[in-house]
Amino acid sequence: MQSATIQQEFTKNIFGLSIPVLALDVVIFTIYHGVLCLVLAKREKEPSKGTFILPGGLMKVGISLEENFDDILLRKTGITEVYKEQLYSFGEPDRDTRGHIVTVAYYALVDNDVLLRTADLTRVQLIEYNSLDTTSIGFDHKKIIQYAHQRLIWKFEYTNIAMNILPKQFTLSELQWVYEMILGKELDKRNFRKKILSLEMIQETGELDRDSSNRPAKLYEFKDKELKIVEVF
Amino acid sequence: MQSATIQQEFTKNIFGLSIPVLALDVVIFTIYHGVLCLVLAKREKEPSKGTFILPGGLMKVGISLEENFDDILLRKTGITEVYKEQLYSFGEPDRDTRGHIVTVAYYALVDNDVLLRTADLTRVQLIEYNSLDTTSIGFDHKKIIQYAHQRLIWKFEYTNIAMNILPKQFTLSELQWVYEMILGKELDKRNFRKKILSLEMIQETGELDRDSSNRPAKLYEFKDKELKIVEVF
């Protein structure tokens, strides 16, 4: 009943006008306990009730896409500081049963510490990327997630984007795990270190990782704050 | 007078609703007489009257972005067969003085023969990319064009996209000119030929270019019809 009302309301306000409605959805990646995760919401209403969906919402008039992004991200997830990039716009007329909604999809990368500090985990949850049941994803969000994942791979191959998903300090082994996870292949330790260090995108902090029962690893940090094109692999 | 009426009409129908309106604009590249050109329209009405603008239009409800693209391209330019790719969506609230219009920008590549056969040259014109006076470009279309040009460069570096802007048959020298023009740098003839031939994306047609007063060049054609990732440079 409630969902029917909302649906009607939606249709009346928006689809009586014969123009497509604009929305914005966000694919948020993070690394939690060493594995790639997505920040997804559980849809509470029809259509697609009970599925996992991307945090998103209708676009407001009078503010830029980026401001709409910030607004929607905050309202739907509580998260404030992320690396964001526009991904693609999806506009199949049947992608939402309520009517023709064109969505501008973004993807975002967030350091897990920031995520846990700011995210409202009653509204969104962390889902491991690899154990995600793709049949449980609502609307066309599976397609959007796949598109975002592909873009993420490319960005790891060709830029220093990794800085946006790693914590402030990290060991070279941790960095290598992240690359292996994203690129989906094993890398040679010596070659990886040689390549990464030759790119001069990270530097030693002078500190050591003391939380392990073996030889402590040097901690590194990224030099740059800006996205740079570097041919990593 | 006429433009005021249209503007009012526009405002009344669309901006009373407090949602952004969706449009689609296209950056069309072609090569005419060996130089990179854009297909632009001259804006006849306010705002931005008298400037060059991208062919574009409002998005229709109920059809996909690609169908909207085909529809707008045909209505605004007459052109039917192009290679197209979504570029980026632009949504600054002040990008159009009539109200908040979010545009999904596409870029397209078209072979000059197809262009001249189909384009309605009373509505659009060919403008050399390099001699384009950027102050004469309306709305935020200069930004969109620059974005498209950057994308084009990347595509030439990493894919066989060149096949979509060259005629069916071409000489290796012509192909090299196109690459030099797009990439903005000179290439060594021997290395270029070696690289291109090793990529196996083109093949000899067996025919020769007989319209010159010197040694006739072999004519080549592209093997593939699909976009392929190839590291050209």
Add this chain to the structure above:
DNA sequence: GCAAAAGTGTTATGCGTACACCCATGG
């Protein structure tokens, strides 16, 4: 025969890749 563009090979250098052992620490 001359002008003009087509066509062709070799060498040097840098980069990616493959690969195995010693080191430092905590328990």
Add this chain to the structure above:
DNA sequence: CCATGGGTGTACGCATAACACTTTTGC
């Protein structure tokens, strides 16, 4: 002293980059 992950160097092959002369045709 042992288990665990941290850290290090070399050799080979391939791709890129630099470079100049001969060939074919029309006029």
